[in-house]
Amino acid sequence: MAETAKLTVEGKTYELPIVTGSEGEKAIDISKLLKETGYITLDQGYANTGSCISAITYMNGSNGTLRYRGIPIEQLAQHATFVETAYLLINGDLPSSCELTNFSDLLNTHSLVHEDMRAFFEKYPRGAHPMGILSSMVNALMAFYPEVPERTEEEEINITVARLISKLRTLAAMSYQISRGHRVIYPSHQLGYCANFLNMMFDSPVRPYDIDPDVVRALEVTLILHADHEQNCSTSAVRHVGSARVNLYAAISAGICALWGPLHGGANQAVIEMLQQIYDSGGDPAPFIGRARDKNDTFRLMGFGHRVYRTYDPRVPILKEMCDKLLTKFGASDPLLDIALNLEEIATHDPYFIDHNLYPNVDFYSGILLRAIGIPLNMFPVMFAIGRLPGWISQWRESIYDPGWKLCRPRQIYTGHKERNYIPVADRG
Numbered sequence: 001m002a003e004t005a006k007l008t009v010e011g012k013t014y015e016l017p018i019v020t021g022s023e024g025e026k027a028i029d030i031s032k033l034l035k036e037t038g039y040i041t042l043d044q045g046y047a048n049t050g051s052c053i054s055a056i057t058y059m060n061g062s063n064g065t066l067r068y069r070g071i072p073i074e075q076l077a078q079h080a081t082f083v084e085t086a087y088l089l090i091n092g093d094l095p096s097s098c099e100l101t102n103f104s105d106l107l108n109t110h111s112l113v114h115e116d117m118r119a120f121f122e123k124y125p126r127g128a129h130p131m132g133i134l135s136s137m138v139n140a141l142m143a144f145y146p147e148v149p150e151r152t153e154e155e156e157i158n159i160t161v162a163r164l165i166s167k168l169r170t171l172a173a174m175s176y177q178i179s180r181g182h183r184v185i186y187p188s189h190q191l192g193y194c195a196n197f198l199n200m201m202f203d204s205p206v207r208p209y210d211i212d213p214d215v216v217r218a219l220e221v222t223l224i225l226h227a228d229h230e231q232n233c234s235t236s237a238v239r240h241v242g243s244a245r246v247n248l249y250a251a252i253s254a255g256i257c258a259l260w261g262p263l264h265g266g267a268n269q270a271v272i273e274m275l276q277q278i279y280d281s282g283g284d285p286a287p288f289i290g291r292a293r294d295k296n297d298t299f300r301l302m303g304f305g306h307r308v309y310r311t312y313d314p315r316v317p318i319l320k321e322m323c324d325k326l327l328t329k330f331g332a333s334d335p336l337l338d339i340a341l342n343l344e345e346i347a348t349h350d351p352y353f354i355d356h357n358l359y360p361n362v363d364f365y366s367g368i369l370l371r372a373i374g375i376p377l378n379m380f381p382v383m384f385a386i387g388r389l390p391g392w393i394s395q396w397r398e399s400i401y402d403p404g405w406k407l408c409r410p411r412q413i414y415t416g417h418k419e420r421n422y423i424p425v426a427d428r429g
Ligand code: ACO
Pocket: 232, 262, 263, 264, 265, 267, 292, 293, 299, 300, 301, 302, 303, 304, 305, 306, 307, 308, 356, 358, 361, 362, 363
């Protein structure tokens, strides 16, 4: 007999189905609760709410597990490329050699951006944050690359997906070059996805960019580690906006906006700003940890804490090792890395952080690695967006083909005024 949960409301007992996932995780299905009982559930921030059934990413916050389509993140970081990982997420399995070649060719074919889009960049104020620019540009792609009616929906989606993955990288690099007043470097057919991005970012007519395979690998790994994270804030935004059946570009643009926030993808920039503040104030993290512990202070340690992980984020040791490797190779040291290591050591032994299960998250070391690669600070959230794009696309695609698909439309408990009368302005006192 199927397992159920019992709920007693106003003396009446209801049986609610229990749904079990492939790793044994359980949910009480409340989809008929309102109809049957007249009650809704209340869960601010959705911390206990499963918003969908998904076969893409599995994470376990208690033991720090993260797998894409069943494959542990550690194996992908060691062996895969970002393009392979994107294919895996979007299509469900690793590509065969032929599928990988076709996918890479498709990415190359669609890597250029319509020349008229440059005008947008040029008219943005110089100080504009690249995440704002990127979300507008992605939204604008729909106008430049409208749907082609004679294609099947499947063909249309495959081309839109390739366009997005390829063009997001080109748009990001263009925004950087234009923001510096430099000429745009075009994508090259000869270069892979990550090498191409680095070249578009840093090549210059007066100083050709020397593509270092270790830097390319560091970027591959960073993007792989960011590629999906089940129903996080930006992915939920993509699914939510996409549930209204908007086009993929609009849904992804919404995801970029959500990711921009300092509590989410903007945290990698906020971490470096915090480490810099600690450095500027003499290098001692203790006062900052004291502020983070203080209930009357809104300050939080950036790069610490996670809604799901109650232990180490499994992406952190991989990034930390990459940081060490790259800095050692360059014979460089980064004072902010030393502060980060010290801060981690103190915070992870501090009773407040232990009691609250607060450990470093992916953003804590990704910024140091991005700095070592040469990425400018305000581009850090953009790098996160490039990495997260395959995850957003796969989640959007899964949602639109889900037979149980529904428009996302949560309920609320209203606590405002009871009905009252309109008072003409002259009588309002
Ligand atoms: N520093 C100090 N205290 C913290 C921190 C932190 N970074 N994070 C959580 N806490 C405390 C809260 O003050 C709260 O304490 P209380 O119960 O005594 O009042 C408790 O831990 C729970 O905090 P919530 O905000 O309810 O936990 P939630 O799951 O909503 O927060 C979040 C997760 C938003 C990531 C939070 O840990 C945070 O703000 N971290 C800093 C920003 C950050 O690094 N964001 C990146 C997250 S990873 C990602 O999105 C890619």
